[in-house]
Amino acid sequence: MSAKEENTLPMGMFMDLERSGPIPLYFQVSQRIEKAILSGELPAGSRLENEVALGQRLGLSRPTVRRAIQEIVDKGLLVRRRGIGTQVVHGQVTRKVELTSLYDDLTNTHKVPSTHLLALETRVADAKTAERLGVAEGSPTLYIRRVRLADDVPVAVMENWLPEEFIGIEPNDLVAHGLYQVLRSRGVTMRVARQHIGARKSTNEESVLLEIEKNAALLTMDRTAFDNSGRAVEFGQHCYRPDLYSFEVTLVEK
Amino acid sequence: MSAKEENTLPMGMFMDLERSGPIPLYFQVSQRIEKAILSGELPAGSRLENEVALGQRLGLSRPTVRRAIQEIVDKGLLVRRRGIGTQVVHGQVTRKVELTSLYDDLTNTHKVPSTHLLALETRVADAKTAERLGVAEGSPTLYIRRVRLADDVPVAVMENWLPEEFIGIEPNDLVAHGLYQVLRSRGVTMRVARQHIGARKSTNEESVLLEIEKNAALLTMDRTAFDNSGRAVEFGQHCYRPDLYSFEVTLVEK
DNA sequence: CAGTGGTCTAGACCACCGA
DNA sequence: CGGTGGTCTAGACCACTGA
Known part of the structure; x- marks a missing residue:
């Protein structure tokens, strides 16, 4: 009973x-x-x-x-x-890692996100970028570098490379809506993303940008995202302040 | 064409x-x-x-x-x-994060895993442990602390807490087979695991155990695992050398 | 328009579990 | 043994896409 x-x-x-x-x-x-x-x-x-x-x-x-x-x-x-x-299942429920942008994560936790745009320019794809995006080495790509903030506290430094077709994205849109929202408005739907999560020490520049001490521990995440036709639409290299950000994953054995 | x-x-x-x-x-x-x-x-x-x-x-x-x-x-x-x-999908295929133990991960990459057992003892559950395992605060649990090595190089320091029923696990089994394999041999099947991935600096003791410099960046992972009846069977707090270990995740938007 | 995946039905047989 | 989920069938209609 x-x-x-x-x-x-x-x-x-x-x-x-x-x-x-x-x-x-x-x-x-x-x-x-x-x-x-x-x-x-x-x-x-x-x-x-x-x-x-x-x-x-x-x-x-x-x-x-x-x-x-x-x-x-x-x-x-x-x-x-x-x-x-x-x-x-027993145990309190936690939010799952999902295929969302950092912007979405922050708004979901009721913090006010903002962006400092450090770079938005055309760059020639080097070997690594070309491989990740599935484009020819030397072809033009859109390079973006941003600092994301939550309630005006810096949380992450994010670098992104996008294929040629996205050259022309407006700085204002990027600051106001976040990258993924801009891509959605251009009719791009993300379907698959492959992420790699690790850690390393911060560089001096990153320490300044993130307002943390030198040689602090950083959480890092590389991601390649693919749209519903299977083409790579974004390659990103990001680092996060581990006191303000972490990843949650729920695994289910089949 | x-x-x-x-x-x-x-x-x-x-x-x-x-x-x-x-x-x-x-x-x-x-x-x-x-x-x-x-x-x-x-x-x-x-x-x-x-x-x-x-x-x-x-x-x-x-x-x-x-x-x-x-x-x-x-x-x-x-x-x-x-x-x-x-x-x-375009893009090279990478291995997915799965509900497996570190032991399995290492054997899959053809390295020889081994274990230094630092502690294997009965401990009274504090508030955090009790909440994670879903047992009463103050009830006995099995506490395990290990250093895992790959090809004799230390990769991780792992702490685990298990419910009362697992008290009695043999140190030899733990060193020879890894925790998850021991649990499987006792008829326990993992079904769901909730993981939290972050980063922090190493303590001095961890630096010695992992043979890395002081205040190095560490990759951390907390996990609670549940069996096929939904009961928590393991709670772990682990830290990894980021130069030797990282997590891969594949996300699929539904 | 024809072709595709997305959803849904109303059955069926089986393997596994506890009593 | 009866009850449960695990698998499988042979259809059906729909929404969306491209030509």
């Missing part, structure tokens, strides 16, 4: 799905279940109703319900065991 | 699927496609055969083929566009 483990909460009546709207049914269902977990309505360790029963109550087929649940399993909030059922 | 983009390689006859074995069909298919991408048989930018046609040629239903392709999309090797098709 231990209430913690056996607590089957079949979320009463809170389902009125929009069957003809543009939002997929599985997504509507997964969002509501996720909301119930995050709000504590489905506490850690509680069991979810089984897939068939849930499907019948909602008037959905089993594959649709299953996909909804799988979405949340992939986020690390639910755990499934064959023959047992689906349970809410 | 640009061979790069239009290169439809329908991978000739290399499909003889085992329909009655224990390996799922979608997995067999996804593995072969992935292999074809990694081997260069399907070069960057080439288009995959469409889902229905592929299903017919393989004698599989569309959902099964679709799931096989989706697996690879989630790994960041393929990109799908409605009305267009499925293409191989």
